[in-house]
Amino acid sequence: MKFQRFGVLPICASLLFLVASRAEASPQSHSSWPKLDSKYSLAECNQVLNAARLLFNSTAPEFSEDCQPVRKAKLGVILGPLPNYRDCESNCAFWFDSTYIEADNPAGERHRIFKQKDAESGSRFVVGQKPMNWQGDWFDLYCVDANMPVNKVEALVNESGDSGQVENKKMAGAYIVYRNLWHRPWLYRNPTNKHVVAVNPRSDWPLKEKVIPDWAIYRASSSGQAELIGIIRFSAEAKPLALLPNGPLREMFALLDNIIGIPSQSEGTLQPTARLRGETRVAVGNLMLRPWALGQPKNSKEEVEKGLQRWSKGSVVYRKQYEQLKLLYPRALDALTVYYQKTFKEPPAKARALAVRSLDLAYRSHFTF
Numbered sequence: 001m002k003f004q005r006f007g008v009l010p011i012c013a014s015l016l017f018l019v020a021s022r023a024e025a026s027p028q029s030h031s032s033w034p035k036l037d038s039k040y041s042l043a044e045c046n047q048v049l050n051a052a053r054l055l056f057n058s059t060a061p062e063f064s065e066d067c068q069p070v071r072k073a074k075l076g077v078i079l080g081p082l083p084n085y086r087d088c089e090s091n092c093a094f095w096f097d098s099t100y101i102e103a104d105n106p107a108g109e110r111h112r113i114f115k116q117k118d119a120e121s122g123s124r125f126v127v128g129q130k131p132m133n134w135q136g137d138w139f140d141l142y143c144v145d146a147n148m149p150v151n152k153v154e155a156l157v158n159e160s161g162d163s164g165q166v167e168n169k170k171m172a173g174a175y176i177v178y179r180n181l182w183h184r185p186w187l188y189r190n191p192t193n194k195h196v197v198a199v200n201p202r203s204d205w206p207l208k209e210k211v212i213p214d215w216a217i218y219r220a221s222s223s224g225q226a227e228l229i230g231i232i233r234f235s236a237e238a239k240p241l242a243l244l245p246n247g248p249l250r251e252m253f254a255l256l257d258n259i260i261g262i263p264s265q266s267e268g269t270l271q272p273t274a275r276l277r278g279e280t281r282v283a284v285g286n287l288m289l290r291p292w293a294l295g296q297p298k299n300s301k302e303e304v305e306k307g308l309q310r311w312s313k314g315s316v317v318y319r320k321q322y323e324q325l326k327l328l329y330p331r332a333l334d335a336l337t338v339y340y341q342k343t344f345k346e347p348p349a350k351a352r353a354l355a356v357r358s359l360d361l362a363y364r365s366h367f368t369f
Contacts, residue, residue, distance in 0.1 A: 038230035122223035211285025307369030
């Protein structure tokens with residue numbers, strides 16, 4: 001059986017009772033996350049930190065994918081991701097402020113170039129968007145010489161090359177923060193001093209891949225060059241299981257990851273197993289750091305329970321894993337209750353209700369039947 005997302009364990013009477021009283025989580029006020037790591041004391045870094053805090057405390061499961069809350073709060077964003085851009089007629093992946101950003105479609109192609117209008121330190125930031133495949137578009141982030149001709153800017157964006165965050169000078173007059181990757185950058189402008197900074201919202205790709213990736217902040221430093229001026233961190237740990245306390249909670253999610261398994265053959269561009277692991281990474285991160293932002297699973301508890309029962313009949317191994325999940329779930333629920341009491345300073349009853357709701361969502365979102 002192929003698992004498409006996470007699921008929930010069998011429903012016992014006590015679980016139903018506790019879930020019935022829906023516990024709405026609120027943004028944690030007792031955590032020091034997110035944190036700014038910078039050797040500079042710059043207003044631009046604090047500006048981005050304020051935006052990161054706003055998004056962290058939002059209910060969006062993957063908050064780096066929508067700039068609208070930051071724009072509405074007037075925190076200085078001048079270019080940022082639009083949600084569901086592939087559903088838009090234009091397929092433009094960004095909201096941008098045309099006062100500060102110039103956008104064009106070179107040679108009538110569907111790819112786009114977004115360029116900072118005002119030069120700073122002899123440079124300007126450039127963002128590229130170009131079609132990749134059915135999954136969506138690739139994106140680039142550059143800092144280029146302010147006098148670079150338009151045709152050379154276009155050539156830079158169109159240039160084929162290795163994907164990745166090379167963070168190196170690849171050609172005269174240009175600094176490549178990253179190119180040909182799926183995630184979208186942000187640009188912020190300080191209205192007081194007019195400085196513009198760029199944010200790479202997945203700066204730890206592909207080495208660490210934290211449950212909530214670090215944001216890297218760049219400014220133009222000289223002609224065609226950029227400088228890393230700060231990192232915003234949302235968690236201390238990189239691997240999802242490392243966020244979980246030792247004991248039944250970690251054991252249960254380790255078992256779930258084992259059930260997902262390793263594909264026995266190539267899964268093509270769909271990559272359902274890799275995609276599933278990406279979704280579970282988000283679910284575990286939100287379970288421990290942002291329980292108010294857990295997404296709604298596709299299947300109900302009843303559907304997941306029936307699906308697990310059918311799956312458990314497929315082999316002796318499956319049956320043992322299913323029985324182990326049933327044993328671990330109530331113990332994991334107790335552990336999560338204690339964690340919420342300590343981390344969010346919740347009273348026992350509220351922590352229990354929050355743990356019931358959150359564990360149900362995180363577990364159930366592992367499966368699609």
